[in-house]
Amino acid sequence: MKLATWNVNSLKVRLGQLTDWLAQEKPDAVCLQETKLVDGKFPTAELEASGYRASFCGQKTYNGVAIVSPRPLGEVSTGIPGFADEQKRVIAATLDGVRIVCLYAPNGQAVGSEKYDYKLRWYAALRDWLAGELAAHPRLAVLGDLNVAPEERDVHDPKAWEGQVLVSEAERAAFRALLELGLKDSFRLFEQPEKSFSWWDYRMMGFRRNAGLRIDHILLSPQLAAACKTCAIDKAPRRLERPSDHTPVVAEIG
């Protein structure tokens, strides 16, 4: 099973890139973030023409998540139970016995800001929810834009980023709390090129300079991690004209 996560930064703008990528890579499921579309405007027909269907949960302008698959998704749920949130950041579904959780973590804006507090509260609720999900679903995959670069090696210039949002200690602790549940960072199960990132700032030629961060992740339950064959960042879509600032991360299981 081939699973992927991609923050498309507007599905309307990136739809052609997505359908091309689906045709090329033939994933079994892709978790999308920042679709920025209300459900009524989701491109169901265009995806269907590519042989894919989707479960989605969106809003205007901001956020929005979806899971895209060639096969029917079951037991679709949205949001974090017990965590009231207007922002559409979470959708989950079951495919071939694998529970897939698609996440768009809050950015946090700046350390100490209101949005930063919201990010940490969101992560605390996520942790508590995933603890139960992990117990209920031995085959659990958590994919998404988690908006945390977990270690120094996930940051192009750790000195420049020190203490900033996305790398602050409290955010990294929130990320580690997910690993402490037993989830594995699939990317680190394998040898990887140095300076591997999944996001590059649009400004200052970030991509050309490889001035990026690794903030998009695929976390796997122990059972899925044991069956994981590869995990890689696909930089090709970031080279296209008018790209998303994020690029897909792909894992192959079983």
Place this chain on the structure above:
DNA sequence: ATGGCTACGATCCGTAGA
């Protein structure tokens, strides 16, 4: 030098992302 792109919805600038 605290900017620099991009998307969006509102107009032709402000908000947000990361």
